[in-house]
Amino acid sequence: MKKRLKSQFLFYDRWLDRHWIVRNMEAFQDLIVVILCLGLFAVMLIQLWGILIALTQAPDYKQITAKILFILILVELFRLLMVYLQEHSIAVGVAVEVTIVSVLREVVVHGALEISWIQVASICGLLFILGGLLLVCAKTPHMDCISANTKFCPVKYGEIRQHEIEREFKHSRRCEEIA
Numbered sequence: 001m002k003k004r005l006k007s008q009f010l011f012y013d014r015w016l017d018r019h020w021i022v023r024n025m026e027a028f029q030d031l032i033v034v035i036l037c038l039g040l041f042a043v044m045l046i047q048l049w050g051i052l053i054a055l056t057q058a059p060d061y062k063q064i065t066a067k068i069l070f071i072l073i074l075v076e077l078f079r080l081l082m083v084y085l086q087e088h089s090i091a092v093g094v095a096v097e098v099t100i101v102s103v104l105r106e107v108v109v110h111g112a113l114e115i116s117w118i119q120v121a122s123i124c125g126l127l128f129i130l131g132g133l134l135l136v137c138a139k140t141p142h143m144d145c146i147s148a149n150t151k152f153c154p155v156k157y158g159e160i161r162q163h164e165i166e167r168e169f170k171h172s173r174r175c176e177e178i179a
Helices: 018-056 061-087 092-110 117-139 143-146 153-179
Strands: none
Touching: 018 061, 061 092, 092 117
């Protein structure tokens, strides 16, 4: 019995080609991400306008600080979407950074003195875990980098360079033995 090809569904030589479907779905997802980027950019402009209006009136520094931190969160989300458009994968490190800034924004908005000790302990635990996750993300090479066989990947290129150094060392040792 003949096995079916992995690149096609049950209907061989018909319109259900998996590569065609995946290619079109990826294009549609890219369109959605571009629309989200434009929406985030519009929200950032609205927030900046709100900050300028708030500065002209009697300034409430707590609210202005909250709006500035909110814009920073939007900038990080925008960066996350840009990384997704370039690599078609979510950058976990950037997502963790967004979460950390979001948690700290809530502490600033509500005030550290107005939060109960249980919430402060929970926030500290969450920030500790997110910080650990951020360290792990910083120390772990990206999987796309490892699977790609390019000299721009420090892991792969480092391994290739180490083999070249070992080969040169063996070759130089043979030359010394001959001489």
